[in-house]
Amino acid sequence: MVAKIMIRGPMKLEIHNMAGHLIRRLNQISMSVFNERMRATGHALTSVQFAAMNALHAKPGLDQASLAGVIAYDRATIGGVVDRLEGKGLVKRIVNERDRRARTITLTPEGEQILHELIPVVKRFQDEILLGLNEAERAEFLRLAAKVADAGNHLSRAPLILDRKP
Amino acid sequence: MVAKIMIRGPMKLEIHNMAGHLIRRLNQISMSVFNERMRATGHALTSVQFAAMNALHAKPGLDQASLAGVIAYDRATIGGVVDRLEGKGLVKRIVNERDRRARTITLTPEGEQILHELIPVVKRFQDEILLGLNEAERAEFLRLAAKVADAGNHLSRAPLILDRKP
DNA sequence: GATCAATAGTAAGTATACCCACTATCTGCG
DNA sequence: CGCAGATAGTGGGTATACTTACTATTGATC
Numbered sequence: 001m002v003a004k005i006m007i008r009g010p011m012k013l014e015i016h017n018m019a020g021h022l023i024r025r026l027n028q029i030s031m032s033v034f035n036e037r038m039r040a041t042g043h044a045l046t047s048v049q050f051a052a053m054n055a056l057h058a059k060p061g062l063d064q065a066s067l068a069g070v071i072a073y074d075r076a077t078i079g080g081v082v083d084r085l086e087g088k089g090l091v092k093r094i095v096n097e098r099d100r101r102a103r104t105i106t107l108t109p110e111g112e113q114i115l116h117e118l119i120p121v122v123k124r125f126q127d128e129i130l131l132g133l134n135e136a137e138r139a140e141f142l143r144l145a146a147k148v149a150d151a152g153n154h155l156s157r158a159p160l161i162l163d164r165k166p
Numbered sequence: 167m168v169a170k171i172m173i174r175g176p177m178k179l180e181i182h183n184m185a186g187h188l189i190r191r192l193n194q195i196s197m198s199v200f201n202e203r204m205r206a207t208g209h210a211l212t213s214v215q216f217a218a219m220n221a222l223h224a225k226p227g228l229d230q231a232s233l234a235g236v237i238a239y240d241r242a243t244i245g246g247v248v249d250r251l252e253g254k255g256l257v258k259r260i261v262n263e264r265d266r267r268a269r270t271i272t273l274t275p276e277g278e279q280i281l282h283e284l285i286p287v288v289k290r291f292q293d294e295i296l297l298g299l300n301e302a303e304r305a306e307f308l309r310l311a312a313k314v315a316d317a318g319n320h321l322s323r324a325p326l327i328l329d330r331k332p
Numbered sequence: 333g334a335t336c337a338a339t340a341g342t343a344a345g346t347a348t349a350c351c352c353a354c355t356a357t358c359t360g361c362g
Numbered sequence: 363c364g365c366a367g368a369t370a371g372t373g374g375g376t377a378t379a380c381t382t383a384c385t386a387t388t389g390a391t392c
Contacts, residue, residue, distance in 0.1 A: 013220055013285050016326075019295040020196040020213060022311040025238055025326065026191045028349085029318035030186040035350090036321075046377065047186060054179055062250070065340060071181070072191055077379050079342065084377080101340040101387045119179050129185040132317020133310060141310040144303055145188040151298020152195035155202075157380065160182075160191065194379085201380090212347065231370060243349050246371065250347080267370040269359045322348065 030129045037125045043114055048073065048081050048121065053090060053115045056107050063102035070163030077158075090114060196295045203291045209280055212240065214247050216288065219256060219281045222273050229268035235327030243324075256280060 011066060015021045036049045043054070051071045051082035056062060062070065068078040085091040096102040107115065130138050153159045181187045200213045211219070217237045222228060228236065234244040248271060251257040256277035273281065295303045319325045321324040 012224070013288065017293060017308060017312055018309065020200060021217065021237075021313050022308065023189065023192045023196050023295075024213070025322065026189045026311060026318075028238065028322045029315070030189050031349090032321050032323050034186060038299055047190070048378070051181055051187065054181055055198075058178065061260040063332055063340075069283070071187075072194065074379060074381095075341075076343090076381085077377095080377075080379095096340095099340080099388070103341075122179065126185060128321075129189075129318070130314055132313050132322070135253055137310055137313070140306065141185060141314070142185065142188065144299060144307040144310070145185075145192060146183055147298050147303070148296055148307070149188050149191040149195075152192075152199075152295070155198050155294075155297070156191065156194040157198050158194055197379085214348070229370075240349060240351095241371075242351080242373090243347095246347075246349095262370095265358070265370080269371075 011019060031127050033125055034122075037121060038118075041118060041121055041140075043118060045114075045118070048117075049085055049090075050118065052078070052081055052085065053107060054119075056091065056105055057112065057115055060106045061104045063096060063099075063104060065102070065163075068158065071152075072156065072158050072160040074158040085111070093145060199291055200288075200293050203287060203294075204284075207284060207287055209284060211280075211284070214243075215251055215256075216281075217286065218244070218247055218251065219277060220285075223259065223278065223281055224270055226272045227270045229262060229265075229270060231268070232327075233271060234324065238319075238322065238324050240324040250319040251277070291331060 031047060034050075038045055038050075048071075049071070052067060055067055055070045059066075063077050064082060065075055067073075067082075068075045071078075073081070082091060082093060086093055089108055091105055092108055093103045093105050095106045127138070130141060133141060137162075149160075168291060170323075197213060200216075201210075204211055204216075214237075221236045225236070230244050230248060231241055233239075233248075234241045237244075240246070246249060248257060251258055255274055257271055258274055259269045259271050262270045279315055293304070296307060299307060320331075
């Protein structure tokens with residue numbers, strides 16, 4: 001009888017075409033574009049801060065846990081984000097009288113104004129993030145990315161949770 | 167004369183299908199899968215630490231700046247990563263005698279052994295990151311992601327730099 | 333209505349991931 | 363040779379992004 005030779009695959013690993021590595025690099029590019037463009041406006045918001053403000057505009061009075069769910073962030077992380085937004089005077093946080101554990105967060109008038117100013121800016125540089133793709137490819141990439149984000153949502157330590165309290 | 171009404175687009179912004187937000191969520195999922203699987207092996211390496219070790223296996227004796235370039239990381243970040251790898255005894259760092267500014271980094275035997283052990287593990291969970299995509303979609307996603315990473319590489323604050331010294 | 337489990341937020345700790353500025357060193361050029 | 367500019371690594375600072383553990387509440391159940 002002939003011995004079976006089991007080859008379990010080469011021991012070398014080429015990282016550069018693997019999902020995790022590519023995704024991390026895309027994230028770096030995306031963050032970099034965001035920060036660059038944001039800095040140019042004079043309002044140096046991070047993408048998290050912007051996302052939080054955008055969510056608070058859509059749903060004023062969210063508590064922190066719900067806010068975290070809506071933009072898919074960790075509860076602890078969002079605390080610091082809100083701290084800094086509050087420090088900049090863009091957000092105010094008041095204890096919810098119906099549930100004294102929770103804090104209701106709303107944009108200040110200044111926060112609303114700055115958000116209003118930034119939204120078109122953010123819209124404008126979207127395509128720059130996916131540089132190198134044509135229209136059709138961009139649409140396909142976004143479709144696939146949304147599919148992955150949806151299918152893998154439960155794997156994330158900070159899953160997207162819309163409508164926590166129905 | 168009739169006044170012109172300029173509508174510059176809606177002020178509401180739906181973040182959930184935008185590139186930056188999706189990419190960040192994919193990164194969360196990818197990280198989460200990596201950490202989970204890694205923890206199960208008993209060696210709690212982060213993805214950066216693994217990437218660094220993998221690069222050092224392929225090119226022993228890289229200096230930190232080159233290592234940073236090869237895996238697309240910031241020079242300052244990689245310093246800390248190497249510190250921690252050194253602390254775990256997986257890597258050793260010696261001053262390059264030909265250029266006393268640089269430190270030559272190599273895997274220790276234990277580092278080589280652990281890397282060898284982890285490579286098949288990392289290979290095995292790759293498809294889990296892109297859960298929800300079939301074979302063809304996965305290939306297409308990776309193709310598009312590679313294209314974006316390549317086209318946007320110069321936008322990253324920590325671009326991929328292969329072959330720094332030709 | 334008292335107790336118990338679940339939840340909201342925070343605190344403290346680790347690890348990226350960037351910034352800027354600084355020292356030490358090297359290289360090129362006159 | 364000497365000096366100017368570039369480069370390698372680090373230090374200090376900020377902001378995510380997670381972990382576990384803790385307190386203060388709340389709601390659910392007996």
